[in-house]
Amino acid sequence: MTTDREAETLARYFHEAYERLAPSFGYETRQASAVPWGNVPEPNRKLMEAVVAEVMLEPLDDLRRQLAAKDEALRGNVYLWRGALVARVDALTAELAVKDEALRALLDERLRSMPGVNPDGSVSTSSMAETIARAALASPEQEPTL
Numbered sequence: 001m002t003t004d005r006e007a008e009t010l011a012r013y014f015h016e017a018y019e020r021l022a023p024s025f026g027y028e029t030r031q032a033s034a035v036p037w038g039n040v041p042e043p044n045r046k047l048m049e050a051v052v053a054e055v056m057l058e059p060l061d062d063l064r065r066q067l068a069a070k071d072e073a074l075r076g077n078v079y080l081w082r083g084a085l086v087a088r089v090d091a092l093t094a095e096l097a098v099k100d101e102a103l104r105a106l107l108d109e110r111l112r113s114m115p116g117v118n119p120d121g122s123v124s125t126s127s128m129a130e131t132i133a134r135a136a137l138a139s140p141e142q143e144p145t146l
Contacts, residue, residue, distance in 0.1 A: 004049070006057055012037040012050035 004036050005069045015037050022029050033040070040048075111117055 007049040
């Protein structure tokens, strides 16, 4: 949205640049109009401000509105994608929790079926020593290799 201040500022810049550049193009402005902005007659200043607003600022306002609409659409898409990603992460987390629980149960079952492990999961030292001794007797002694 343009403001009167923006239009006045741009009209002043235009006037000052026009007066400064006119001689470079072989053009001499009238003495009556070749004055600092503050001395330009009020009707002329208002006319230049209206021209600047129509030619420069209104198209900028249109562009700002278009960009704002596109920005809003992009933000909406970001929120949709974020929601989908959060839902997917939540689903994977739940799936992993189920698999973790099943894996723990399988490990507990296998551990309890090992020789020397009591049904409550504790290890019997006498059974463990017996299992180690049997394993040692069953395999021939090997010489360490270097």
